Amino acid sequence: MEHDHKISGIYYCPMHCEGEKTYDQPGNCPVCGMDLVEQPVLSTATKYTCPMHPEIVRDEPGSCPICGMDLVPMTVNEEEEDKTYVKLLHKFKIAAIFTIPIFLIAMSEMLPDNPLFKLMDLKYWNWVQFVLSIPVVFYATWMFFERGWRSIVTWKLNMFTLIAIGAGAAWLFSVFAILFPDIFPDQFKTHMGTVYVYFEAAVVILTLVLLGQLLEARAHGKTNSAIKELLKLAPNKATKLIDGKEHEVGIDSIQKGDLLRVKPGEKIPVDGSIKEGESTIDESMISGEPIPVDKKTGDNVSSGTINGNRSFVMIAEKVGSETLLSQIIEMVNSASRSKAPIQKLADKISGFFVPIVVLIALVTFIVWAIYGPEPAYVYAFVNAIAVLIIACPCALGLATPMSVMVGVGKGARSGVLIKNAESLEKMNAIDVLVIDKTGTVTEGKPSVEKIVSVESRFTEEEVIRRVISLNSSSEHPLAKATLLYGNERNVTVMPVSDFEAVVGKGVIGTLEGENLALGNKKLMEQVNAEISVELHDRVKAEQEQGKTVSYLAVDKTAVGFVVISDKIKESSEKAIRRLQEEGLEVIMLTGDNEDTARAVSETIGLNGYKAQMLPEDKMNEVKRLQHEGKKVAMAGDGINDAPALSQADIGIAMGSGTDVAIESSGITLVKGDLNGIAKARMLSHQVMRNIKENLFFALGYNVLGIPIAAGLLYPFFGILLSPMIAALAMSFSSISVILNSLRLRKVKLD
Template identity: 45%
Template sequence: MGLPHERYLRPRLYVAAALALPVLALSMGEMLAPWAFAWLPPTLNGWLQLALTTPIFFWAGAPFIRRWWYSIRERDTNMFTLTVTGTGAAYFYSAASLLFSQHFPETLRSGMSAMHGAAAGMSGAAGLPPLYFEATAFITAIVLLGQIIEQRTHSRTDAAIRGLMQLAPKTAHRIRAQDGSEEDVPVDQIRPGDLLRVRPGESLPVDGVLLAEPNGARIGAEIDESMLTGEPLPVEKRAGDTLSAGTLNTTGSFTYRAERVGSDTLLAQIVALVEEAIESEPPIARLADRVSAWFVPSVLGVAALTFFAWGLLGNEHAWLFGLLNAVAVLIIACPCALGLATPVSLVTGIGRGAQVGVLVKDAAALEALSGSTTLIIDKTGTLTEGRPTLSAITPLGGRSESEESLLGLAASAEAPSEHPLGRAIVAAAQKRGLSLLPVSDFHATPGAGVRATVAGRRVEITRASAEEIAAAPLDSSANTQTLVCLRIDGAPAALIALADAIKPSTPAALAALKAQGFHIIMATGDREETARTVAAQLGLDEVHAALSPADKQKLVRAVQARGERIAFAGDGLNDAPALAAANVGIAMGTGTGVAINSAGLVLVKGDLAALARASTLARATLRNIRQNLFWAFAYNSAGIPIAAGLLFPLTGWLLSPMLASIAMCLSSLSVVTNALRLRRLTL
């Protein structure tokens, strides 16, 4: 059962604060400025405090009372169990003291204020027992303030994320199909396939693909994607490249075709993922829940022990001392800070990650990444660009067919495939102007290859075997290339070599990850020679090549069996089993939907530099949560003995309920302030 929205709580805070100030003045005014309150009879003073405190307790504090009753009914003790028990005890005791003062001993009505007022800062007047309405009023106002601060922390993070959506303009320049003229239309009227014009300095309204100019010239654009990736430098785009809504066109004017609109845009998906992550709960949060489950009953026990210890061992007024100290115990032990420790840090950390292109789909993924010791990483599309190009096609077995004929068959078979190698073969055929042939019976096996019937011929494209590689005249550059075999009607027909360049950011990113203590393993479906050559260039710790999707998953489990905690990074359909098996799966945002759905974190632009940032973020967030939990317990551990009166025999110190409420508020504020430091984390 959650609390109402801030809009519901805020008027109650205003009323509580406006009424609590005069209650505080009435209760303590005679002690601080006797000349100003000498004219006010003590009984009238008490009735005014009761009249002002009653709406605070029953109306302003109504959400807390409902939570208190729910915790009692469901036997689920929480911070409101302590808060309302304490403020209720102070309110009903004070009301009873006022209504039935004549039944109190004369010594309590005349001397209690002098005995206890200076030590505890409480109200009292001749002829009345001491009243504690100010504790009820002040504490209720402070707890309302604390809840609003927590909700505002959530809303600030949510606003920062949703602020990304505001970067997309409300209108777009759509090009009319009839005459090529432009019209300004609301973004919600844009449909996939529409042609849009973007001028210099404008943000893109929807996701799409950059088009060449009508005269056939290839066009480039400089796009600022910092709102997605955190990288400050504009990215050069060419015709055919994808563009994201909200990114900024820095130079020139261009036309692009709308592909994804509305909730399908990358920005909308970011918001959805982050909202889902904020609602999720990591194991460390469940630890706080388990601690609270025994902490609250323990505090209730300490409060009861305090009451009876004072009453049985003290002087004639000791029962009253016991009641007041028991109330102080309940208030200072209020686990507001404990309740804030985890969620505020998580919400702030997730929001900070979204600003630099690190999407946290599940809050538990942050904790898993912070404790990971080994990174297993795919090669194609993760370490490399993932945009391989065909470098050579070599006929096998003395076939008489031309390279163009063989390439046309291979491209036709790969046309339905989403794999980067398949797309490279198709792109090479299109570049040579080859027409694709009709395809039937297409079947793709993740990590193995494709087979199809092309123009009546059975075509297969799979990993090249050692015998097939040995049969082909290859130069030394083949060691850095991916080799696949084209088979026609069951017989090897050609060896196709594809080159995939290492991403420029990969070496620096791997160095940063190694500096953070990761043991880095490459797991790839590519052949051994290519994998080892790339691994040597990058200085990786281990290499496992020629792996199927099941082999990658087995590798993850084998390394886990050694006691390592695994982070797996990949982008393809063949990586999905390993992503799901790892302690935390990290998907490239440029990869397949299956890979993204199997991961706990998504790197928007598929750049390993973002993985280093994600690791830094995860460790900082978990460190922040542990700091918050420490301070929450430190305040309670130090405050409860003082509130119980443990120091009274030695020093005469007592902690009034009002001072206890101030200490409780300060603990919550310290936790929130510490969590908000994550917003300035350098990534």
């Protein structure tokens, strides 16, 4: 069952001319003139935005106040989303209906013994072209002139500046030619005494540009397909248990703590944990992994994932915007609107491009007027217009955002969430990958193998009771493992006072007058606890096998230890080998002891490791690598990783980790294994290559087309580029960029 998706009311420009800026009303981008695009979310209000200026958000459709482009709805509702496309399609049909006759009339002049002239003289056919051109200019494509005028007034010159000047000049010249033919010199006149008119050039150019806008509107719908698919995952109803009875309720009425029954085949409505029962959950839509996951009582479940063939009762823990699905959608939306650093190059080029093109067009006119063959002014006029038209930089503006939108969507479907376009670009330049151990290389689900007493005055049960009681106030994964161990043995938890978690070392507290400390060797040194030779040797033996060991000290004497093992993820070794083959150096920084770190490093073939690292140590190590000139990516999942994640050139959070780690990162891996980093690396490489290809397509047409349009080949080969062919080439450059960007949807990341 699909959600009644509503629209966000947040609009943005697909060209991201002003970065992540959004608008609350639809319209046109004030910088480039493109239609604003609406951001799809699970929301309740219809909003519109500019595809070029995401900061423009409006409650109603209209045009962007910056660039004049049509605003587009930010919605997954197909009818809403298609409004811009349908409107442009209608205008295109009108334009085509009137343009085709004008084109045929103009082309008929090339026919020997023109049959049309037997019906009427040429000057009357010129009037027919004028009348037919009015609906094209003043209805179907009038928005281009509005956008062009706005760009000149605000001096934010863009593609519509050139279109408005070029097509407008051709149309106005033609109007004056039929109204006041006597003011023109003979050079501008045909052998029949009429002035050359260019109604067909103007309307064909405008119609072709409209066709390009139509194709772009359809393409923008495809680039948001990943978000639309994610939005479709959210159900709109759930079965709530009230006093033991089932009630069907809307998704918006669910609150934290509610008990919900999820039946076989249903989508899980919100994030929570299983209270009763067990099942198999298909999480492929969020994690990108096709194999269903077995879930039992106490396990977490996520909104939008699909229940298997068993019913269970869950507790709602995260609702609305707090759910993983909502956070994924927001992250994908934000990343799609963000601007990659490489786009700054395109922006700079665009900023200088339009004035330079106008200058080239003026020079073209002057050169042809002085040195061109008769009628020199006609050649000058036509070639100047051709320069203006073929140089339109619309494809240049599309090159980066189209690739970023498609790439971010592709990543979301594969369990790789990109926070912003800058992170996507930086990932391609990484030299060193720094990884944490627990939850990154290993499963992050440690289990207690044994708790040992080495003091005759404490039995094993007494050591267990102290360990469990002290850890009852801690939220560390290792503490949870010991609590589970104690629950299985029905250990009674005693109240602990003066509890304190010592970051990177362990925990301390007071129990029945005893000063307890549970943690690594650094903590023992901090509390001045004495460690016997026997205890040290037994702990070292366990650590050499790659296990984590915590000492228990009672009143400054270490009396026992806890042995915890954390299985290495099956995907870790394969993923690290793949990254190393791509030239990455992979280093592990862990708070664990030297022996455990060495064992893990040797098992999975790391380039290096450092053990007993505190949060500030990890951050300083990242700084050291950066000072050596290396680009560093850091992958981690805990609060203790957050400083290093923020310091790194690109932070990668494992989705199984904490909110702090995810917030500090540029990339989040939903499944939380190292294979996701390999996917992110491949995605970054593919997107950057795609952007460079797009820039080549965009600039290639301009670089080659402008000299030809200016008539550079005419003295040698007699070749001139008509304004209509120039318009077709300009549109084709945009189509090339769009089609090339959409190829990213088929890229294989595994």
